[in-house]
Amino acid sequence: MAGNARRPGLSVTSRALALLGAFDSTHPTLTLSELARRADLPLATAHRHVGELVAWGALVRATTGHYEVGQRIWELGLLAPLPSGLRQIAAPFLQDVYKATSVTVHFAVREDVKALYLDRISGNDAIPVVSRVGGRLPLHSTGVGKVLLAYAPDDVQVRVLGGLTRMTRYSITDPEVLEEQLRAVRREGYAYTQEEMSLGACSLAVPVRNGCGEVVAALGLIVASLDAERTRLVAALEVAANGIRRSIGARSFSQ
Amino acid sequence: MAGNARRPGLSVTSRALALLGAFDSTHPTLTLSELARRADLPLATAHRHVGELVAWGALVRATTGHYEVGQRIWELGLLAPLPSGLRQIAAPFLQDVYKATSVTVHFAVREDVKALYLDRISGNDAIPVVSRVGGRLPLHSTGVGKVLLAYAPDDVQVRVLGGLTRMTRYSITDPEVLEEQLRAVRREGYAYTQEEMSLGACSLAVPVRNGCGEVVAALGLIVASLDAERTRLVAALEVAANGIRRSIGARSFSQ
Known part of the structure; x- marks a missing residue:
């Protein structure tokens, strides 16, 4: 069996997983x-495993x-x-907001x-945003990201501050400016962005804590702007x- | 490799999938x-595959x-x-409703x-319901189910009408009564239930059609009840x- 594989050290399980891992948000459908x-597999090997998948x-x-990801994986993923x-x-609290x-x-x-987006609620009249459930965005240019960064371990902060990518012309790329903002997040209890991820979109975000x-x-x-409404929105x-x-409560979710 | 498996005819890919398939909504966490x-596998075989998973x-x-389902499966499932x-x-239309x-x-x-529930929106003040995203409920005792049944192929209707399970004391278990309701769904354009799935919960539902x-x-x-609000709710x-x-539009979603 190893004879017809390009990666002979790879187990059969890993080959099947490599085929699943070939799909991502930019490759949701693939030919054989x-x-x-x-997946770096010979066509015949891929064909056999794909049949089983x-x-x-x-x-x-x-x-x-x-080929596309099947509904059974979606159902299984809901158990994660x-x-x-x-x-x-x-979810119900997001609805309330x-x-x-x-x-x-x-x-x-x-x-x-x-920042990994676990959920998003958006009506038909919403400002277009680049987030996607299951998608990831930079910590330094999103409201939720700045909150998560403000409370991240030092080594994470060091790595992020060491490479601040410009997402728009308003992105913060100066580490000292961002560090000052992260201190403000910890002091004020909320973060904001002003068109730092997408032009036309500002954000506000607060930390969510566990029982500990x-x-x-x-x-x-x-x-669309941070003007008058900030206090009311942060309160919500x-x-x-x-x-x-x-x-x-006492449940054990932690980072 | 086949020698230590209880199911020697099963390929290695299938064994890995059998381990994933061991998880369901009533078994979200499992010991080795x-x-x-x-998964009907010997412990040593399971151990090896689980390590790779x-x-x-x-x-x-x-x-x-x-063991629990990993986040990577959740992410992959979002591509289905x-x-x-x-x-x-x-989703945005559900938000509007x-x-x-x-x-x-x-x-x-x-x-x-x-009926497979693809999405649910529920606030903190909602009536408790038994639905779950990714979960399934009977067609004859839910509003969405009656809609889907009213437009299902004949063979599906015959099978469902042949075995109407009593979920509450108000569930419709007489096939003739249900058939009359399904005709009403096609005529009126909406379905309703009155405590047929859960006591205290009534429902209204309409069909969603594709471009064809x-x-x-x-x-x-x-x-909570179907009284005065029915017209307004069906309209929404x-x-x-x-x-x-x-x-x-012209996208190819079909049953």
Whole structure:
């Protein structure tokens, strides 16, 4: 079996996983040969494993002949404890914020040096944003990201501050300016951005803590400007963050 | 390799998938020995494959020593086209309905003889319901289910009508009564339930059609009673369903 594999050291399980891992948000559909290439497997090997993955429901073959991730993986993913547990607890509170504010609401956790968006609520009249549930955005240019960065371990802060990418012309790329903002986040209890990720979109965000007081997530919203409404919007976020904290209680979500 | 497996005919890929398939909504966390038993694999075989699944991120080992579905599967599942494509299109319209009505909103598709809940919006003040995103409920006892059943192929209707389970004392278990209701759904354009799935919860639902006019999903909401508000609530659902239909446009979602 190893004889026909380009990566003979790779186990069969790993080959199947390599095929699943060939899909990402920029490659949601793949032909068999694209799949084989991205998984670094010979076509015949890929074909055999893909057949089993389709039979199980991990992949589906679309009418175009392309392969896509199957619904069974979606269902299985809903059992993942961090995203789905924390997200389920937070979901009704996000709804409350949306009902009170009618603007896009974000819920994110830190994953290394990125903000991972666990949930987003957005109506048809929302300002267009670049976030995507399951997607990642930089910590320094998003409201939820600045909150998560302000409470991240030192080594994470050092790495992020060492490479501040310009996302728009308003992104903060000076580490000293950002450090001052992170101190303000810890002092004031909320973060803001002004068109630092997308032009036309500003954000406000607050920390979400667990029962032990650790910051485990961030709750934010997107507005066209930060003018008059800031106090009211931050208050709505804080009420929701406190509600989430009480619902998390002694449960063991932590970063 | 086949020598130490209880199911020697099973390929290695299938063994890895059997381990993933051991998890479901009633078994979201499993010990290694539970995993091995549910996947019908010897402990040593299970241990080896589980190690690879953990290394890839498909499973995680919790501090308790139990295994859980990993975040990477959640992320991969978000790429599945039917749930995530249709759900993403529908999501802002569900928000609009929620904002207009402040009651729990459901979005479901038919999967064989069940309603599969793709999305649910629910605030903190909602009536408790048994639905779960990714979960399935009977077609005959839910509002979205009655809509999906009314437009299902004959063979599906025959199978469902042949075995009407009593979920509460108000569930419809007489096939003739249900058939009359399904005709009313097609005539009136909406379905209702009165405590047929959960006591204290009634529902209204309308069909969601694609660009070709085929019913591809159902949009519903949960209320404490069906009295005065029915016209207003059905109108809100219909506005949203029409919006989803326009957004689906010529895309190829179908049942």
